[in-house]
Amino acid sequence: MTEPLARTPLFDFHVALGARVVPFAGWEMPVQYSGIIxxxxxxxxxxxxFDVSHMGEARIRGRDAAAFLDHLMTNEMSSIxxxxxxxxxxxxxxxxxxxDLIVYRISENEFFICLNASNAAKDIAWMQSHIGTHQxxxxxxxxxWAQLALQGPLAEKILSLATDLPLASIKRFQFLIGTVAGASECIVSxxxxxxxxxxEIYLPAKQATHVAQKLIELGKPLGLLPVGLGARDSLRLEAGYPLYGHEISEKISPIQAGLGWTVKxxxxxxxxxxxxxxxxxxxxASKVIHFTLNDRRIARQGTPILSGDAVVGEVLSGTFSPIxxxxxxxxxxxxxxxxxxxxVDIRGTRIPLQIAVAPFVK
Amino acid sequence: MSQVPADLRYTKDHEWIRQEADGTATVGITDHAQAALGDVTFVDLPKVGKSFNAGDVFGTVESVKAASDLYCPVAGEIVAINTGLNDAPDLVNREPYAGAWMIRIKLKNSADFAQLLDANAYQLTL
Structure with missing residues (x-):
């Protein structure tokens, strides 16, 4: 812990909204504002x-960009x-x-990649070290870049108040580049x-505070709340999405994690x-499963999984589902x-796992 | 700023204790503690009749973020627990000093009460 913590362009915005700020992946991030639930x-x-400006971004460009990414990634990149x-x-x-990453194809020979905050430097070094003979x-x-996520059933309505982009024409896993709340060159995905x-909106770092304030102002009457990393984690686990360092890691492959569909x-x-x-x-030898408990106690990361008296695994992520x-x-x-x-045995109480198929909430 | 009622006693572990007229004491966690924990989802309390020494773990309060031990402020025997917290653990966040009392304990030694922090002393630990 020698590196000083980094702040996103929205640090003062979080403080002004009363966020509780905690260290996360080398950043000072809001864990909650009004309460996780x-x-x-x-x-x-x-x-x-959500302010997710701690996430990293890289741009890959050149004649061999698609072939290079197909060499690095498990999913097919050249067909995007x-x-x-x-x-x-x-x-x-x-x-x-x-x-794990999202790769955006900007043009034939140019891609934009969203990287996990904790892995951004490692990822970029890894990609650079594998360039080889690729052009x-x-x-x-x-x-x-700053990055905002505007999520929920009313997200499109709120964003439509801040942009002229034809949002309805953007299908899932598509994006447009345009102006949001006066900030040009935003990637709206x-x-x-x-x-x-x-x-998810990638925007120039300098414009982040203005855009975030505008979206809060426009969305507040519709029930929009600023959301911290606490609820980001409970939402993603409810949705069954993996978090690097938990369901996937250098030790847990996509096949083990049930992400075989990403491996072509x-x-x-x-x-x-x-x-x-x-x-x-x-x-x-091992695989990732999902479970619920018919109890109020939460099985936290690291809790041993028991079969009879034998330890046969451990919890990777555990939280309380408000839904x-x-x-x-x-x-x-x-x-x-x-x-x-x-x-699982939680503080002396043995609780059976109810095996579930993610997503927990559809 | 969190609330620290003047008529209660406190521990450095953020429990509050109120001396009752019948010689028992009521225990809960402070406003500061509930704010630090965040949304409480479960309170694990001991059975009535169980005895504890001062400083023993008597239960657990679980929030979305973490599970935290509850420490018994004084030695004694549990004479009542707040079963209402089973259905409404969020009372800990809403009414830490009222509806979310946790245990009522019969003190082994009533002089123990005087050893606890008063409101001013507790406030200084925050």
Whole structure:
């Protein structure tokens, strides 16, 4: 912990709104404003505005950009159409995850990538180290961009008050570039990490405060709340989305995590392909499962998963679902165990796992 | 600023204690503690009849963010618990000093009460 904590362009905005600010992935980030459950419910019923400017951005451009990304990523990049985006994993040779990313195709030879905050520097170094003979450049644009997520059933209505972009024409995993609340050159993408409808907006860092204030002002009468990282985590877990360092990591491959749909073994060679092919055909020793508990106690990260008296795994993420009104979680368990008989011991109380299929909330 | 009622006693672990006329004491957690925990989703309380020493863990308060131990401010026996918190754990956030009392305890030694922090002393720990 020698590096000083970084602040997003919206730090003062958070403080003014009464946020509780905590260290996260090297950043001082708002964990909550009015309360995690209230913010969570606002996103499901109305809308929420998140500052996710800690996320990293990179631009890949050059004649070989598509081929280069197909070499790095598990999902197929060359078939993304300009104006569309795709979720993908970037793997190590052993199939472990370097990161999970969203790749936006700006034009034939230019891509824009959203990176996890905690992995941004590692990802950019990894991509640069694999350029080889590809005619491509990897540009670090982390500092240039702020990022807002406007999520919830009323997100489109609120955003329409701040932009002339034809939002209805943007389908899921598509984007347009245009002006939002006076800020030009914003990337407006119908993507998100909540499981609710909504947009992610990449905008020039200098414009971030103005745009965020405008969206809050326009959205407030419709029930929009500023939302911190606490509810971001409970929303993404309810939606069944993986979080790097939890459901996927350098030790947990996309196949183990149930993300096989992002791994295109037939697209040609890519980093990690052999290992992932083997995992697909032979199975893996452990896999990620999701569960609920018929209890009020939350099984937190690291809690052992029991089958009888034997430890057969551990909890990866655990929280309270405000929508289901019960604890939910994910765990890495031995693939050979019978999922019907798993339990956790929370402070002396043995609680059976109710195996669930994510998303918990549709 | 969090509320610290003047008529209560406190621990440095953010429990409050109120001396009742019948020789028992009522225990809960402070406004500062509930604010730090965030949305409370569950309060795990002991059975009536159980005895604790001062400083023993008597239960757990669980919020969306974390589970935190509850420490018994004085030695004694549990004579009542607030079962209302089972259905409304969010009372801890809304009424930390009233509806969200947690346990009523019969003090082993009533002099223990004087050892606890008064409101001014507790305020200084915040």
């Amino acid at each position: 209230e913010e969570h419910v606002a996103v499901r019923k109305a809308a929420g505005l 159409k300009p104006g569309s985006a795709r979720y993908t994993i970037m793997c190590q040779p052993d199939g472990g995850c370097v990161d 491509v450049e990897v540009l670090d644009e982390c500092k240039a 119908r993507t998100g990490y909540t499981g609710s409808a909504g947009f 073994l037939n697209k040609g060679d890519f980093i990690g392909r052999d290992a992932l092919q083997k995992q697909t055909s032979e199975g893996t 289901l009104n019960k604890p939910i979680g994910s765990a890495l368990v031995q693939s050979s165990t019978n999922p019907a008989n798993l339990a």
